[in-house]
Amino acid sequence: MVKNKIKIGVIGIQGDVSEHVIMMQKTLKETNTPGEVFIVKTKENIDEIDALILPGGESTTISKILNKSGLYTRIQKRIKENNLPTMGTCAGCVLLAKKLTDTYRDVTLLEAMDIQVTRNAFGRQKESFEKNLRIDGLHSMFNAVFIRAPVIEKTWGNCKPLAKIDKKIVMARQGNLLALSFHPELTRDTRIHKYFLEMII
Amino acid sequence: MKNIDTIEIKFGTDKLKKGFAKMQKGGVIMDVTNAEQAIIAEESGAVAVMALERVPADIRAHGGVARMADPKIIQEIIDAVSIPVMAKARIGHFVEAQALEALGVDMIDESEVLTPADPFYHIDKRKFTIPFVCGCRNLGEAVRRIWEGAAMIRTKGEAGTGNIIEAIRHQRMVTTMIKKVEQMNDNELHKLAEEYSQSYVKSTEILTCRKVGDNVPVFEEYTYATVKEGIYKILLDIKNVFHRLPVVNFAAGGIATPADAAIMMQLGSDGVFVGSGIFKSDNPSKRAKAIVEAVANYDKPDVIAEVSKNLGEAMTGIEIETIPKEQLLQERGW
Numbered sequence: 001m002v003k004n005k006i007k008i009g010v011i012g013i014q015g016d017v018s019e020h021v022i023m024m025q026k027t028l029k030e031t032n033t034p035g036e037v038f039i040v041k042t043k044e045n046i047d048e049i050d051a052l053i054l055p056g057g058e059s060t061t062i063s064k065i066l067n068k069s070g071l072y073t074r075i076q077k078r079i080k081e082n083n084l085p086t087m088g089t090c091a092g093c094v095l096l097a098k099k100l101t102d103t104y105r106d107v108t109l110l111e112a113m114d115i116q117v118t119r120n121a122f123g124r125q126k127e128s129f130e131k132n133l134r135i136d137g138l139h140s141m142f143n144a145v146f147i148r149a150p151v152i153e154k155t156w157g158n159c160k161p162l163a164k165i166d167k168k169i170v171m172a173r174q175g176n177l178l179a180l181s182f183h184p185e186l187t188r189d190t191r192i193h194k195y196f197l198e199m200i201i
Numbered sequence: 202m203k204n205i206d207t208i209e210i211k212f213g214t215d216k217l218k219k220g221f222a223k224m225q226k227g228g229v230i231m232d233v234t235n236a237e238q239a240i241i242a243e244e245s246g247a248v249a250v251m252a253l254e255r256v257p258a259d260i261r262a263h264g265g266v267a268r269m270a271d272p273k274i275i276q277e278i279i280d281a282v283s284i285p286v287m288a289k290a291r292i293g294h295f296v297e298a299q300a301l302e303a304l305g306v307d308m309i310d311e312s313e314v315l316t317p318a319d320p321f322y323h324i325d326k327r328k329f330t331i332p333f334v335c336g337c338r339n340l341g342e343a344v345r346r347i348w349e350g351a352a353m354i355r356t357k358g359e360a361g362t363g364n365i366i367e368a369i370r371h372q373r374m375v376t377t378m379i380k381k382v383e384q385m386n387d388n389e390l391h392k393l394a395e396e397y398s399q400s401y402v403k404s405t406e407i408l409t410c411r412k413v414g415d416n417v418p419v420f421e422e423y424t425y426a427t428v429k430e431g432i433y434k435i436l437l438d439i440k441n442v443f444h445r446l447p448v449v450n451f452a453a454g455g456i457a458t459p460a461d462a463a464i465m466m467q468l469g470s471d472g473v474f475v476g477s478g479i480f481k482s483d484n485p486s487k488r489a490k491a492i493v494e495a496v497a498n499y500d501k502p503d504v505i506a507e508v509s510k511n512l513g514e515a516m517t518g519i520e521i522e523t524i525p526k527e528q529l530l531q532e533r534g535w
Contacts (some may be wrong), residue, residue, distance in 0.1 A: 013497050014227035014248060016220075041498075056224050058248040058284055065246065065497045090224070106243055106283065119283060125221055125307035126330045130211040147220050148285065148307070186220045 005034045006200060009049035012039035013065045015057020015091060019185040024053065027193040033201070046074045051085040051200045054092025056147070056183050059119065060106040062091055067108055079112045085176035086112065087196045093179040094119060094150050101153050113174045114157035121151040121168065121181075133182070135163040135171060138191055144170070144182040151181050176200070213330030218352035221285075221308065221332050222449035225249060225353070225472055229462065229493050230451070232256050232476040235274060236281035238485070245489035249285040249307070251474065252278045257314050257361030257530070258477035258516065267315040269297040272304055279305055287334070292534050293319020295328075302331050308353070309333050311346075313533035314360045314476075321404035323534065325421050326350030336453065338371045338531055340378035341397045344439075347448055348431045349420070354446055356470075357531040358454015361477050363518030365461045367531060368454045372468045375446065382440050390440065394433035400535045401428055445469070454531070457482070457515045459495030459508050466499035483513030 006028075010020045017039055024037040040046060052075065054062075066072045078084040088096040098111045101118040122129070125148055132141035144163075152169035155161055159174035170181040176199045184192035211217075228248025233239045239250045254270040255263060269290055279286045285307035290297035297318070298309050311324050313336050323346065326333040332352035337343040343354045356375075358368030385393065401419040406412065413419060415426040423431070438447050452465030453474035462473045475492055482488045491508040498504035526532065 012227075016223040016226060018226075019223060057226070058224065058228060060243060060284060061228055061246045061248050061493065065494070068494070102283070124279075124305045125217075125285065125332070126212070126302060126305065128212070128217045128221065130214055130217060132209060145216060145220055147217060147224060183220060186216060186223070 005036065006051065006197075007049045008035060008037045008051045008053065008200070009040035009045060010037065010053045010055060011062070011066070011071070011092075012041045013057070013069075013071075014061045015055040016183070016185055017055050019183075020053050020055050020089075023185045023190060023193050024197075027190045027197055030190060031194060031197060033197060040071075041069075043070050043074045046071065046078055049084070051196070052078075052087075053196075054086065054088035054095055055185070056090035056092065059091040059094040063095060063107045063109075066095075072108065072110070076110055076112070079110065079177070083176060085178075085196070085200045087178040087180070089180045089183050089185060090147065090149060093117060093152070093181050096177060096179050097152075113172070113177050113179055114159040115155050115169075115172055115174075115179060116153045117150045117181075118153050119150045120148050122146060122149055124148065131165065133163050133165070133170070135192075137162065137195060142184070142189060142191065143187055144184075145186045146170075146182045149181045152179065173199075215352075218332035218350075219448055222334070222353035225285075225451075226449055227497060228472045229489075229496050230287065230472070230474045231479055231489060232474070233278060233480070234270075236277045238480055239278045239282045239286075241486050242479075242489060243282045243284050245486055246493035247284060247489065248472070249287055250278060250282060251310060251476075252286055252288045252306075253314075256477040256480060258363070258481050259361075260314060261361040261528075261530075267291075269294070269301065269315070272300065275301070275304055275306065289315050290324070291315040292317035293322055293324060295324045298324055298329060298333075302329055307331060311335050311351075313357055313530050317533050321408060322401075322420060323349055326352075334451070336531075336534065337375065339374040340382070341400075342534065343375055343446055343450075344397055344432055344435050345400065347435055347446070348428070351448065353449045353451065355451040355453040355474055356465075357534075358452070358456070359521055359524070360454045360530050361519075362455050362521065362524070363457040363478060363481070363516040364455045364521055365457070365464070366455070366521060368452050368456065368465060369468065371454075371531075372452060372465060372470060375450075376469055379439055379445060382436055383444065385440065390436050391429075391433055394429050394436055397432050397436075398425065398428045401425070456492075457518065458512075459491045459505055462492045463495045463499040463505050466496055472496060477516055481516040483515075488512050488515075
């Protein structure tokens with residue numbers, strides 16, 4: 001799918017939206033890729049984009065407003081029917097999952113990836129941490145920022161784990177869907193955004 | 202060969218504190234006094250709840266010394282919801298803050314809504330693993346709190362009044378001053394940093410009965426020269442890098458309606474705190490949902506109009522002029 005200009009949308013409901021926009025813009029510039037990054041807030045925007053980023057934030061809040069605005073069904077449709085490349089970080093990782101371990105009543109999943117996610121798996125904010133992480137496909141360590149982070153309890157089908165902490169999966173890929181329980185957008189390291197860009201073009 | 206990087210884990214870094222605040226952007230943080238209200242807030246789409254014993258309107262009516270909430274209530278709220286739980290500590294009361302951190306609270310609001318505990322100093326927030334949010338009326342207060350380690354700033358507004366005027370005043374004070382900072386030369390920036398450092402100097406001079414020189418510690422172990430330099434660097438970053446506050450900036454103090462929340466967003470806030478506005482209104486759940494929608498769609502007047510329909514009575518509200526100056530909460534802190 002090589003086009004003249006790639007359009008990448010970041011869901012702009014809640015969370016660290018601008019951080020993803022800036023990182024993706026930087027990534028396009030560094031790789032000399034013609035394209036634009038913009039904030040997606042309406043159903044109509046979803047049809048215009050070639051790739052989607054679900055940012056970090058509160059999964060309950062984002063899920064509620066996605067549902068209400070009709071964005072949810074539109075995103076699901078584009079992922080299923082057009083194979084829309086999508087990256088979710090933290091809350092975005094939760095939303096991409098088919099299953100949740102906890103039974104909280106408050107979140108609707110996009111059910112796009114064959115993963116089961118546990119929210120706040122490392123604990124509360126005082127247990128949030130930074131750690132250098134080995135990631136499949138990257139040559140050297142990545143400074144991963146985990147904030148009240150979820151983990152991917154298990155993957156099945158075509159979904160492949162890309163990074164782990166002990167036995168906990170913190171990054172996984174299925175086709176052109178990418179789920180991360182940490183926040184590359186809070187660093188200056190564009191390697192993961194580049195990895196995602198390569199999945200798009 | 203063992204790579205030392207693989208075993209290195211860092212907690213409580215600046216990035217983790219400011220990153221937590223970034224995850225709250227575009228959201229509504231709601232004051233709650235029990236688990237039941239916390240669940241309503243979560244179901245309404247709040248990004249976090251602020252656990253406290255009484256909402257500001259009741260603190261105002263009740264009088265007396267307002268302190269950190271009963272840890273039992275905070276624990277019940279933590280157990281009831283999956284979203285982050287914040288709680289308030291008194292200005293300068295670092296032991297209340299330590300207790301809140303031990304409880305597992307995700308962020309501490311060093312808040313003028315409670316009765317200040319220390320007449321001289323705010324908490325040294327860098328000493329904590331969890332992040333802090335602090336109120337401000339102007340850029341000077343904002344920059345001092347950031348220098349002390351706050352990961353998030355909010356307007357003070359005038360809590361418990363249901364009156365938005367003070368929150369707007371404080372937001373405009375900050376943004377207008379930032380525009381001025383952007384025009385300043387290096388000399389003027391140093392002068393402003395010196396001016397903004399004076400509250401530390403004054404406190405130290407009262408305590409030591411001496412004039413303060415550059416090498417005298419004025420806040421914890423930090424000397425006057427260090428404070429001036431630190432504040433200068435924050436101002437320089439505002440001028441050259443951020444063109445806004447360098448941390449997440451929320452609105453607080455008097456937000457009662459969806460339109461109140463949306464005007465603060467249009468004026469540049471990253472999100473809002475709603476205190477008494479929700480649980481002092483006729484239909485808390487409906488109003489809470491409406492304010493969440495309004496913040497997510499702050500630039501869409503049709504959505505604001507739609508969600509504002511049939512919310513029932515908002516909290517009654519108080520004219521600021523009718524409050525005696527010594528009872529204004531925003532005057533607390535410096």
